[in-house]
Amino acid sequence: MSGLVDRLLGVPGWVVLVVVGLGVFAEDALFVGFVLPGETLAVLGGVAAKIGHVPLWAVLVVVIVAAIVGDSVGYEVGRVLGPRMLEHRFLAKRRERLDDARHFLARRGGSAVFLGRWIAFFRAVMPALAGTSRMPYGKFLAFNALGGIAWGAAVVVLGYVAGASYKTIESRFGTGSALVVAGLVVVGLGVWWLRRRRS
Numbered sequence: 001m002s003g004l005v006d007r008l009l010g011v012p013g014w015v016v017l018v019v020v021g022l023g024v025f026a027e028d029a030l031f032v033g034f035v036l037p038g039e040t041l042a043v044l045g046g047v048a049a050k051i052g053h054v055p056l057w058a059v060l061v062v063v064i065v066a067a068i069v070g071d072s073v074g075y076e077v078g079r080v081l082g083p084r085m086l087e088h089r090f091l092a093k094r095r096e097r098l099d100d101a102r103h104f105l106a107r108r109g110g111s112a113v114f115l116g117r118w119i120a121f122f123r124a125v126m127p128a129l130a131g132t133s134r135m136p137y138g139k140f141l142a143f144n145a146l147g148g149i150a151w152g153a154a155v156v157v158l159g160y161v162a163g164a165s166y167k168t169i170e171s172r173f174g175t176g177s178a179l180v181v182a183g184l185v186v187v188g189l190g191v192w193w194l195r196r197r198r199s
Contacts, residue, residue, distance in 0.1 A: 046159020078131025
């Protein structure tokens with residue numbers, strides 16, 4: 001791996017795991033997933049694993065556990081604070097999307113918790129909405145765990161594969177070409193993330 005990428009990931013491996021874990025946790029637990037890119041951090045954790053900075057199994061465990069625990073905390077926040085939480089002015093500009101999430105949860109029940117994990121805004125609000133709607137915690141936890149495992153594995157592996165592509169290109173064409181491709185990958189991921197946020 002090139003010196004540039006090594007410098008970008010020059011912090012100790014345990015710091016990478018802590019940052020990734022806290023980002024994924026806070027995205028769901030603090031009801032701010034539409035401004036806190038936990039998914040992006042999970043992808044970068046996968047890249048760090050591919051270049052050997054952290055073990056892949058450790059990134060997978062951290063991301064999956066943080067996702068499940070973060071959702072559980074978000075559920076409890078919704079259960080304790082109730083519907084008045086949804087009237088906060090912080091959510092005023094997102095009222096239409098919030099109503100969409102509530103209707104989706106009402107129609108699909110537990111499967112909405114699983115499916116919501118794959119959509120940025122729903123991932124942020126669905127746990128709290130489930131708590132507000134008094135969904136039984138056992139049911140919530142089952143779908144939450146399934147979603148957390150599937151989503152966590154998918155995004156970390158995505159980052160891992162992106163890291164593999166970088167290493168292959170670098171070995172065959174040199175660091176310069178690899179950096180160009182890495183830049184394109186980063187731009188592509190950024191555009192994809194922005195489109196998901198806007199949608």
